[in-house]
Amino acid sequence: MRRLLIRPGAIGDCILSLPALEYLAADYTEVWVPGAVAPIIRFADRVRSLSSTGLDLLGVPDVEPPQHAIAALAQFDSIISWYGTNRSEFRAEVGRLGLPFQFFDALPREPKSVHAADYFLRQVGGDGPAVPRIPCPRSNGGFATIHPFSGGAGKNWPLDRFQYVAKHLNIPVRWCAGPEEALPDAIRFDDLYKLALWLASARLYIGNDSGITHLAAAVGTPVVAIFGPSDPAVWGPRGERVRVLGGRGRWSDADEALASAAELLGDVG
Secondary structure, three states: OOOEOOOOOOHOOOHHHOOHHHHHHEEEEEEEOOOOOOOOOOOOOOEEEEEHOOHOOOOOOOOOOOOOHHHOOOOOOEEEEEEOOOOOHHHHHHHOOOOOEEEEEOOOOOOOOOOOHHHHHHOOOOOOOOOOOOOOOOOOOEEEEEOOOOOHHHHOOOOOHHHHHHHHOOOOOOEEOHHHOOOOOEEEOOEEEEHHHHOOOOEEEEEEEOOHHHHHHHHHEEEEEEEEEHHHHHHHOOOEEEEEEEEEEEEOOOOHHHHHHHHOOOOOO
8 A cells, every 4th residue: 555645734733643644654655744844754655845746736727737746646545635625626636637535624623622633643543642753862961942932923922931931940941943033042953853853852841832842742852831822722732741831811920830840850940
């Protein structure tokens, strides 16, 4: 069985989909995801960036269907896609071509109380609780890392609260940021798997409701996740050493976050 898995979405969405993707692994498994996410897909036989496939041009009116995309899709016995569910013209085109697509919703629907990772796994016939894992070696680098950003400003805890927590930690703090995020002296990685390896060497991670927070949890780093408007019952990172604070419109205060860090570290003053 040759199977293709197509998963668009932000970093966190893709990480929460990992248990479902791994559940679907076949004799040969290829995964198409956003380019930034590709390095952390470790179980597949091949991983391609969605932008390299020409998939987005299928079904576009007055655009010649890209033959390289059709030829690539035709190699598979099964295609499970979270891409194109809401694109009727795309679904019509792959149906016309006789391609073996099965579509799923890319975001959870009702009931809202179901965690997204469980929702995605149940879509494909699996059973939770689903805990995303990204295999990489753990080590103790003796530092805490803080990533004070997310995919939207409305999900960001105030920077001064992160700074307060950092000041009261009894271990060195290294700040982390993405390539486009403004934070002086922050550590940055262009490759998400290299970032995962670095996060796996931290004794503690503190961050917002973000893809990087899910990444830290997935490599086994102790995590304090600060939520505001989002519902952590649906979108919270998962792991044995994860503490999620706030959410559903409530923000944590700095002392609450510091207490959670103390619980995880055991040496916060």
